[in-house]
Amino acid sequence: MKKRIAVALSMFIIASLILAGCGGAKNSSEGQKAAGQEKVTIRFAHWRGEDLEAFNKIIQQFQKENPNIVVNQSVETSEQYRTKIQAELQGGEGPDIFATMPGSDFAALSSANAYVDLSGSSFLGNFNPELLKPGQINGKQYAIPYQLVYNIPVYNKDIFQKYNLEPPKDWQGFLALCQKLKDNGITPIILDSEIGFGQFINPMLMNNMPSGDTLSKVQKGEAKLTDPWFVTTLKQFKELNDKGYFQKDVLGTKKAGAAALFAQGKGAMLAQGSYMMATIKQQNPNIHQGLLAPITVPADQMKYEGIHTATFMLGINSKSKNIEAAKKFLEYLFRPDIASQYANATGQLLTVNNVKYDSPELTEQSKWLSKKTLFQPRYMITVREVETAVTNAIADVLSGMSPEDAAAKAQKAVDMVVKKQ
Incomplete structure (x- = not known):
């Protein structure tokens, strides 16, 4: 009888220790989690x-x-x-x-x-x-x-200095700058079709638009891409293209390829933005870079010097x-x-x-922190189909479509969005 009691007591003690151990492990885990120790x-x-x-x-x-x-x-x-x-x-x-x-x-x-x-x-x-x-x-x-x-072109200061060039203050000055570069065998503007259209459209629009929020009005149906401000911008893209101020095969050029061309000195301006300057410097440590924006109007009509985001x-x-x-x-x-x-x-x-x-x-x-810049107009668009219509219009013009037809095509896409609202 005493033996049975001793065995039973031993089993009870062992069971109690096991349960205590389990409870202690659980409490330790919970305490560790509560203290933020769990990875x-x-x-x-x-x-x-x-x-x-x-x-x-x-x-x-x-x-x-x-x-x-x-x-x-x-x-x-x-x-x-x-x-x-x-x-x-x-x-x-x-x-x-x-x-x-x-x-x-x-x-x-x-x-x-x-x-x-x-x-x-x-x-x-x-x-x-x-x-x-x-x-x-x-x-x-x-x-x-x-x-x-700053969503404005990066330019090669060394090339500009070599030909005594300065960032222009109006559209005619920008065209003259591009022509001088071309006359000296240098591609004026490197433009890619991956992100370039969405970047370069901003400074091209900033002084052509009636107001800084015009693109947001487009998606509401309060303004149209067939209005003069947008058609004029597409005509200016066409002018740059027709005069040979972009590199060959813009539509086949990707972001990285455009950057490489610019870093190699194959172009005077890269139509992307300030975010590319460090990448360019890595590819060409000896390059000196600046920022400029095309002013698409006479100097006395300029409202903004550049674009920021x-x-x-x-x-x-x-x-x-x-x-x-x-x-x-x-x-x-x-x-x-x-x-x-x-x-x-x-x-x-x-x-x-x-x-x-x-x-x-x-x-x-x-x-550029002290300059008068406009928040990127393209980012005023909150509907992606409208954003795509705007940038596709540039591709259409560079592919040979007239600015008027490209604008009309883009507006049709916008009209479909407006009707759904």
Whole structure:
């Protein structure tokens, strides 16, 4: 009898110890999770492959400070990214942190409730409030514009100096500049069909449009692409093309190819934007670059000197399971010291306050902070079909269609959008 009692008591003690051990492990796990010790992985998606190395270094630093957060970076080319990110996020999936362009892309994802509302976040105090507006809807901050870009041609200062050329102040001066370059065997403007039309249309439109928001009126049916301001702009594209001021096979030239031609000194101007200056410098360390915009009107009718965009807008996926970790990474990116590191590694001017720039390209871009520039007109369009109609009109003109017919074709596409509204 005593033996049975002893065995039973031993089994009870062992069972109690096992249960206590299990309970202790559970409590330890829950305590670790509550203290933020559980390792999480977040995905950061964007389209700037040229920034991959710079972000990798920043991510490594962040992970040292935050060992329980792993950041995986995924990058696609511009057009692939636009299509993929829309499909992922509208399907209820996608990365934890993602970059967006202003305009139609941001509008579409906002309508799909893809963003976490970042209003009231402490890191917003690190920014120029005016430059945050492209990421706002009804006063709420859904995305944070990180880069300040000038969507105007980059020009080769060495070529300009060789032929005693200065950025022109009117349309006739711009044509004369192009002709002198062509006469000396230099292609005046390198234009690509991948992103170039969407970039170069902005400075070409800025002084031709009746107002800065004319393109937003087009998609509402309050203005038309068949109106004189747009037809005139297409006629000016035709004039540049007819006079041989673009390189051969514009429609077959991609973004990277255009950049390579410009870096090799095969053209005097690259019709993209300030975001390309660092890439060009990497390809040709000896090049000296500046920024200019074609003024499409007489000098006394000029309203704007150039185009700016607050872009590369960073947001957090509303379906993310790691929102707090994502916020922590954004907060890190927006620190002035980290923003300075990113800016100087990539050659990008930023929207963050107190960033220190140390490259000639960024010094050149910062000169434009005091100039009168218009927010990129193309990003005033929030319907992608309208945006496509505008840029396709340029391709049509360069393919041989008359400006009037190209404008009429584009307006038909817009009319279909207006009818659905």
